[in-house]
Amino acid sequence: MLRATDKQRPPLSLPLLFAPVFIAIVALHATLLRLPYFWDEGGYYIPAAWDFFRLGTLIPETTMRNAHPPLPSVLLAAWWKIAGFHILSTRLFVCLITTFALLAVFRLARMFAGDAAALAVMILTAIYPVWFAQSTLAHADIFAAAFTLWALAFYADRHGWTLRTPTSTPTANAISTGLLFTLACLSKETAIVIPAALFCFEFLLLADRMPAVKHRIRQQLPTTYAADAGPEHRLDGRMLLALATPAVFLALWYLYHHHKTGFTFGNPEFLRYNATANMSFSRIALSLRHRLVHLTVHMNLYVPMLALSAVFLLPSRYAEGRRFLPVPALRMIVVLIVAQWIAFSILGGALLTRYLLPAYPLLLIVCVAAWKSRVRLWHGIAALTLVGFAIGCEVNPPYPFAPEDNLSYRDMIVVHQHAIRVLQQKFPGATVLTAWPVLADLQRPELGYLKTPVRTTPIENFSAEEIAKAASNAGSFDTALVFSTKYDPPPGGLNLAGTSRKDDKRFYDYHQDMLPGEVARALGGKVVWQEERKGEWAAVLYFPRSYDVQLKKPARLPR
Incomplete structure (x- = not known):
């Protein structure tokens, strides 16, 4: 049984934690803070913020219009006014947002499991490869996650949901919840999934008032403390209004976007790719499988999940009937994880x-609370998980994944930097055949790869079909920068992708990149430089062109 003093110990101060957490985040990411912008940063988020910074327009002028809400652009532009427009200032600002998010993780975990567990959850979240990689990248998702997690901390601050008494009144919690969820949805439209799920959850909790359900709960928890079962739930109009408010503001944004552009949810191609093209049973079923992998084993997440399964074979250290998490909190976490699993198997x-x-800190809260409830030396399990996450940051898994899921994105940026430097040094004035995102890197100096734009010829990717199209228009370029657009495990090694290639090509735009030598042979050129880092590669190709030139004597002008 845990000592009574575990609940009575004075809580750690969140304001005092901010500085050390921020310093730790900056120190851990020190080698990443000056890297040029990557993938969707350069493709949308930085150009959109750059347009707002220069022109004051909420809807981008120099990049695609895809109806993403504008709050990240507004916040970045405001920060650039203070700290200047350069890569280091952007990275430090995202570190501030990450720190803000991690303090929300700490507060939420402390409410449910105490200070020691909260510190472990916060550290594990910070080092989990997906979080670690996103902690300096200016994607809207880290902004939305920060506001969402703080909103959850206020939403769950109720009597019977946490180990301590609520720190605010129900009205104050409802106002804070509504405001923070609204800010999350104005950062990324997909953030609406969580307040929508909680809105439904409020009505599901009413089932506890049914006599049969109440009797079953009391049978399962014969000596449950109030913190475990929670009080009888009643609908709170203030909280329901707070959970509905984000949808209203998101709808207002879409109305404004439609008024300005004629498109409600972005251009038709963006809407097709992210929503309408996904509505098939086969695609959703396959996506559910992929997302289940993301939520259970991806990037060494199987380490804490296996430990979670194992500890339930051991007796609880708590008093009889006491759960490792308060029952309302555990129900909320399960509902939110399932909602995200399903929603993001359909959208995107x-x-x-x-x-x-x-979802990841919520999963870790469950894991750490369970370890703590059954293993006295649970810190050892947390340390083992930390090691697994640290390895996952540097070691790629044996299946295809997005480079931004760990530090593979750094390797991609570095080889792109080196390739662009070779182009500038050896082929100034060249017209370069390449694909996105390098296409944007060569056209937009503000992304950090060069100082002056380069002439380019676009191509979708480096598949055999696209290279054949380029061959039919060979006169439009004289060099090429080819690179790995998809990560694949090295040939001959373990590859757990199995037989999913056909489905991945059908539903997720999977393709096989031709290697530099193959591209050179197909287009009649030669490889003049290439580099590979942990599966990410890039190469520069040169195409010597010969032309039949004849000098003609100019016609004699009439006098």
């Missing part, structure tokens, strides 16, 4: 794990 053309950022 690419199954990016950053959409699931709020």
